[in-house]
Structures are given as C-alpha cells and as structure tokens.
Amino acid sequence: MLKAPDLQAIRQIIARAKRWDMLFSVLGILSLMVGVLSFCVLFADMAIKGVPRLEWEFFTSFPSRRAANAGILSAWVGTVLVMMVTALAAVPVGIAAGVYLEEYAPKNWVTGLIEINITNLAGVPSIVYGLLALGLFVYQFGLGQSILSAGLTLALLILPVVIVATREAIRAIPQMIREGSYACGATTWQTVRDHILPYSSAGILTGVIIGMARAIGETAPIITIGALTFIAFLPPAPFAGDPPAGMFDWLFAPFTVMPIQMFNWTSRPEAAFTVNAAAAGFVLVFMTLAMNGLAIYLRYRLRKNIKW
Amino acid sequence: MKSMKLSVVTAAVAAALSVSAGSALADTFVKIDGSSTVYPITEAVAEEFQKAKKNAVKVTVGISGTGGGFKKFCRGEIDISDASRPILKKEMEDCAKAGIKYIELPVAFDALTVVVNPKNTFLKQVTVAVLKMMWEPSAQGKITRWNQINPAWPDAPLKLFGPGADSGTFDYFTEAVNGKSKASRGDFTASEDDNVLVQGVTRDANALGYFGFAYYDENKDKLKAVPVVNPKGKAVSPSIAAVMAGEYEPLARPIFIYVSAKAMDRPEVKEFVEFYLKHGGKLAKEVKYVPLSDADYKHALDNFKKKKTGTGFGGVAEVGVKVADLLKRDPKE
Numbered sequence: 001m002l003k004a005p006d007l008q009a010i011r012q013i014i015a016r017a018k019r020w021d022m023l024f025s026v027l028g029i030l031s032l033m034v035g036v037l038s039f040c041v042l043f044a045d046m047a048i049k050g051v052p053r054l055e056w057e058f059f060t061s062f063p064s065r066r067a068a069n070a071g072i073l074s075a076w077v078g079t080v081l082v083m084m085v086t087a088l089a090a091v092p093v094g095i096a097a098g099v100y101l102e103e104y105a106p107k108n109w110v111t112g113l114i115e116i117n118i119t120n121l122a123g124v125p126s127i128v129y130g131l132l133a134l135g136l137f138v139y140q141f142g143l144g145q146s147i148l149s150a151g152l153t154l155a156l157l158i159l160p161v162v163i164v165a166t167r168e169a170i171r172a173i174p175q176m177i178r179e180g181s182y183a184c185g186a187t188t189w190q191t192v193r194d195h196i197l198p199y200s201s202a203g204i205l206t207g208v209i210i211g212m213a214r215a216i217g218e219t220a221p222i223i224t225i226g227a228l229t230f231i232a233f234l235p236p237a238p239f240a241g242d243p244p245a246g247m248f249d250w251l252f253a254p255f256t257v258m259p260i261q262m263f264n265w266t267s268r269p270e271a272a273f274t275v276n277a278a279a280a281g282f283v284l285v286f287m288t289l290a291m292n293g294l295a296i297y298l299r300y301r302l303r304k305n306i307k308w
Numbered sequence: 309m310k311s312m313k314l315s316v317v318t319a320a321v322a323a324a325l326s327v328s329a330g331s332a333l334a335d336t337f338v339k340i341d342g343s344s345t346v347y348p349i350t351e352a353v354a355e356e357f358q359k360a361k362k363n364a365v366k367v368t369v370g371i372s373g374t375g376g377g378f379k380k381f382c383r384g385e386i387d388i389s390d391a392s393r394p395i396l397k398k399e400m401e402d403c404a405k406a407g408i409k410y411i412e413l414p415v416a417f418d419a420l421t422v423v424v425n426p427k428n429t430f431l432k433q434v435t436v437a438v439l440k441m442m443w444e445p446s447a448q449g450k451i452t453r454w455n456q457i458n459p460a461w462p463d464a465p466l467k468l469f470g471p472g473a474d475s476g477t478f479d480y481f482t483e484a485v486n487g488k489s490k491a492s493r494g495d496f497t498a499s500e501d502d503n504v505l506v507q508g509v510t511r512d513a514n515a516l517g518y519f520g521f522a523y524y525d526e527n528k529d530k531l532k533a534v535p536v537v538n539p540k541g542k543a544v545s546p547s548i549a550a551v552m553a554g555e556y557e558p559l560a561r562p563i564f565i566y567v568s569a570k571a572m573d574r575p576e577v578k579e580f581v582e583f584y585l586k587h588g589g590k591l592a593k594e595v596k597y598v599p600l601s602d603a604d605y606k607h608a609l610d611n612f613k614k615k616k617t618g619t620g621f622g623g624v625a626e627v628g629v630k631v632a633d634l635l636k637r638d639p640k641e
Contacts, residue, residue, distance in 0.1 A: 274503075
C-alpha cells in the first residue's frame with residue numbers, strides 16, 4: 001500500500017533545489033561580470049584618456065620626441081602589412097591541413113599524434129614562437145628582421161587556431177552530403193571543392209578572423225625577432241616596385257607594429273605619451289573589435305546561403 | 309570577378325602607400341639599437357636628422373637594452389649601439405672575435421635621482437654612506453625601518469623602489485653606492501618600467517626610490533628629489549646645471565653610443581654621427597637629459613673623425629670619471 005505523499009517534504013525539496021539554482025545563476029553572473037566589467041572599465045579608461053587625441057594627424061604622423069606631434073603611421077601600416085603576410089601564409093596552409101585531417105587522413109596513430117600536437121601547439125606561449133622564428137626565419141633562412149619574418153611568425157602562431165576551426169566547421173557538415181557526392185561518382189577532391197569547402201567557409205572564416213584578432217595584439221614574438229621602435233618611414237608599397245623582384249621589396253623592409261609603439265609610449269616619462277599610448281590602444285582594440293564584428297557578419301551572411 | 313575585386317583593393321592599397329615608395333631603390337639605412345635610457349636622445353636626433361636630410365636616409369632605432377644592443381652590434385647587424393654603460397669585457401671579446409671595431413662616444417649625462425614622497429619632511433639630504441646602509445646586500449631583511457638608519461627619523465617602515473637587475477641604471481647605482489656593480493639588497497620593489505617606480509613612491513609616504521632624472525622632472529609635483537652629498541661634502545639637488553658643473557656626484561653617469569668602424573665608412577652613418585655630436589646637446593636637454601660641455605662634444609667629434617677605436621674603460625665599470633678625461637684616454641680594444 002502506498003503511503004500518501006508528504007506534500008510538505010516534496011515542497012521543501014523543490015524549494016531547496018530552486019535555491020541552489022538561484023545560487024548558481026548568481027555565481028555565474030558574477031563570474032561573467034568579472035571579465036566583462038573589468039574589460040569595460042579598462043576600455044572606458046582608455047577611451048576617456050585616448051579618444052581626444054584621435055585626430056587625423058595622429059594616423060598620418062610618424063613617432064616623434066614631442067608627444068603632441070607623434071603619431072602611429074608607421075605602426076598601423078606595419079600592423080596591416082604584417083597581418084597581410086600572416087593571412088596569406090596561415091589561411092591556405094591551415095585550411096589545407098584541416099581538410100586533410102578531416103577528409104583524407106587515415107585514422108591511425110600517426111594522425112592521432114599529429115592531432116595531439118596541433119592541440120598542444122595552440123597552447124604554446126607566444127614567446128616560444130618568437131624564439132623559434134628568431135633562430136629559423138631571421139638567421140637560418142636569412143629573412144632578417146623584416147615584415148616577412150614577423151608575418152610568418154604570427155602565421156605559425158595562429159595556424160593551430162585556423163586548423164582547429166577548419167576541422168570543427170567541416171565536422172558540422174552532415175555525412176549525407178559526402179555520401180550523396182560520392183554516390184554520384186565524385187572523387188574526394190571534387191567533394192571537398194564543391195561541397196565541403198563552400199559549406200564550411202563560414203566557420204573557417206570565423207576561425208581565421210579570430211586567429212588574426214589574436215595575432216594583431218601579439219607583442220612578445222615580434223619584439224623577439226627584432227621589431228623596431230623608432231621608424232619614421234614606410235615600407236615600399238606592396239607589389240608596386242619593378243617586377244619581378246621589386247614587387248616584394250616591402251616584405252624585407254624594417255617595421256614596427258601597434259603594440260610595440262604603445263609599449264614604448266607607456267614607458268616614457270612625459271605624461272603626454274601615456275595619452276598617446278591610450279589613443280593607440282583604443283585604435284588597436286577597435287581594430288580587434290572590427291575584425292570580430294566582421295567575423296560575425298560574414299558568418300551570418302554565409303550561413304544564410306547554406307540550404308540543407 | 310573575385311580576383312578583379314582583389315586586384316582593385318591591392319591597387320588601392322598600393323596607391324595609398326606609394327607616396328613613400330618613390331626612392332625605394334636608393335635606400336640608405338642607419339640601423340641603431342640598444343639601451344632604452346639612451347633611446348629618447350637617439351630618437352630625437354634621428355627625427356631631426358631625417359628632417360634635415362629630407363628623408364633620403366632612413367634611420368631605425370630599436371630598444372633591446374644595452375646588453376641586447378651590444379649582442380646585435382658585435383654580430384654586425386647594426387651600425388650604432390646605444391649604451392647606458394661602457395662596453396664590458398665579455399662584449400669586447402665578442403666584438404673582437406667578429407672583427408668589429410668601434411668608436412666609443414659619450415653623448416650626454418643621466419642624473420640618477422633619489423626621490424621620496426613629498427610627505428617625507430625629515431630627509432633633507434642624503435650621503436652615499438646612508439644610501440649604502442639602505443641598499444647594501446647585508447641590509448636585506450634587517451634595515452626595514454627609517455629609525456634604524458637614523459634614530460632621529462620616525463619609526464616607520466622603509467619602502468624601497470628601484471629599477472630591476474637588467475637595467476643599466478641599477479648597475480650604475482649599485483656600483484656608485486655599494487661599490488660593486490649589481491650588488492644590492494633584493495627585497496625592494498623592482499620594475500623595469502620607471503613609471504611604475506614613480507607611482508610607487510607617489511603613493512607611499514614612507515617610500516624612497518631612484519631612477520633617471522627625466523622621470524623625476526616630469527613628476528616634480530608628486531615627488532621630492534633628495535639632495536645628495538657629493539665627495540666635496542656639499543649637498544646638491546639634481547638639476548641640469550648641477551650635473552654640467554660636475555657637482556652632482558657620484559650619481560651622474562655618462563651615456564654612450566658605440567659606432568662600428570666599418571659602418572663609419574658609409575657616408576650616411578658618418579653624417580648621422582656628426583649630426584648627433586653637433587646637435588645632441590640641445591636635443592638631450594629637450595628630452596630632459598644633461599648635455600656634455602661644448603668642448604667635450606668637440607673632443608668626441610674629433611675622436612670620431614680620427615677614428616679612435618676601442619673603449620676608454622677597458623671593460624670595467626667606473627664611477628665618477630670625468631668625460632673630458634675619458635675622451636683624452638688612449639682607448640683599448
């Protein structure tokens with residue numbers, strides 16, 4: 001015979017469970033706020049200090065001993081060019097590696113080993129990449145302290161991110177698409193070219209841009225390979241020199257990047273340079289946010305085109 | 309279609325940047341790297357030099373630190389090394405091995421400034437002996453209160469701030485005060501960023517710290533510089549005039565550039581160094597460093613033109629050496 005349920009006890013249990021639920025959600029919000037609020041405070045502080053400094057001249061002037069005349073021209077041009085090299089190097093290699101691992105690689109221990117290594121590479125501190133690049137690119141390959149060395153270094157740094165993003169994006173494609181393609185007699189390459197890559201491009205793009213957003217703020221590896229601080233000229237324009245050799249002059253030019261310019265300004269005695277640093281920081285954060293915004297927009301646009 | 313778009317973008321970027329590409333082929337570079345202490349002066353000189361040459365010569369300046377600068381210098385990667393201390397034995401050997409000869413040129417003084425919080429009213433002056441009591445290695449963990457040094461001072465904790473061990477400023481201060489380079493107590497707040505030290509002393513009424521004069525000068529309203537008693541027994545406040553008169557001893561130190569003798573054969577490097585020694589004094593003052601006397605600059609220029617290679621120090625740090633005497637020395641390699 002069943003005992004009549006003790007309503008009181010059940011209500012108590014429910015109330016207790018709900019209390020825990022509340023407690024956890026409060027804890028969750030608090031943890032979230034630690035990150036969000038500290039970012040907001042830092043960003044606001046930087047914006048208040050830096051934004052008044054953001055005139056047109058700030059973007060078109062070279063560094064100077066006079067804080068009021070100093071600008072970020074060589075820094076932002078350097079950053080843009082380095083990012084270009086990084087993207088050109090990391091994207092094809094990363095995507096190819098990701099596609100290979102997902103679509104071609106046999107599932108054996110060698111593949112397993114490679115996968116573990118890629119995951120590990122994503123966690124290696126950036127300074128290690130800097131030291132590697134100093135030995136390999138700068139001295140061994142004789143590329144010097146150039147835009148090319150810096151771009152390749154950052155490409156190595158974001159390669160794991162691109163590979164992992166590519167694989168995730170490819171895995172999200174339903175298996176039946178592949179099967180349908182193979183059933184029509186397509187080769188693996190045809191399947192990849194006509195189906196896998198187009199459908200996964202949204203995810204891949206997001207990964208690439210998030211990787212780039214990380215690379216743009218990297219300071220340690222760039223300093224290690226020997227980026228400069230004072231540089232009051234621009235590298236030659238890409239692909240504008242006399243072909244064929246002159247077109248690549250810009251790759252070997254000395255350069256500086258935004259984080260280094262900022263770092264130098266924060267350590268100067270004059271308070272006015274701190275304002276410059278804040279302004280440069282604002283621009284850099286804005287660049288990163290813009291890249292992330294672009295990633296979200298592209299993902300939205302490309303996803304709309306996928307119909308399955 | 310896509311590739312057309314891409315080429316349009318590339319062309320636009322190229323057009324935007326091509327303003328600078330005019331003389332890409334005829335580029336002449338002067339490459340400089342080294343101490344962050346010397347950096348502001350070199351930056352100022354580079355800026356003015358490029359203006360004077362209408363950007364025909366491209367000057368690059370890095371900040372790898374004095375040690376890092378000499379490493380690159382002795383590998384032949386750069387033309388000029390900024391140094392906040394004289395070249396050391398080990399670095400001389402490296403340069404000799406690589407066959408790199410150099411000319412040592414003092415370019416300005418930096419006055420190490422001892423500062424306290426403005427609320428500190430009892431410290432009117434300080435002797436080297438007192439500084440030594442505070443900073444010597446054996447003070448570690450023992451001298452922790454002001455009244456341990458002088459019973460007349462308050463019974464308050466002694467909070468010390470100074471540059472980190474990789475800094476040339478640290479090397480010179482320890483040599484001048486404790487008698488041995490790099491010999492210092494370890495239990496003080498150290499930072500390679502002098503602005504951190506400035507803030508530390510500003511916030512703590514019981515603090516004492518030291519760093520370059522430029523950082524004090526910019527924060528005069530928040531800090532108090534302590535006059536240092538010189539070997540003649542006179543308490544001298546740090547100032548450009550006092551250093552130039554040779555009275556701010558022993559904490560005024562000369563800073564240097566080292567020019568590669570091989571690079572000197574290139575007209576742009578030679579011109580740059582001559583420009584440095586002619587206009588460096590005025591520019592040093594502008595960035596709050598202390599210029600040498602006109603006679604010293606002239607003498608240095610003379611040494612440079614005569615290509616007197618080597619160092620006047622012989623690989624050992626020295627405190628209180630007069631620049632005029634240094635320039636007269638017969639340099640060794």
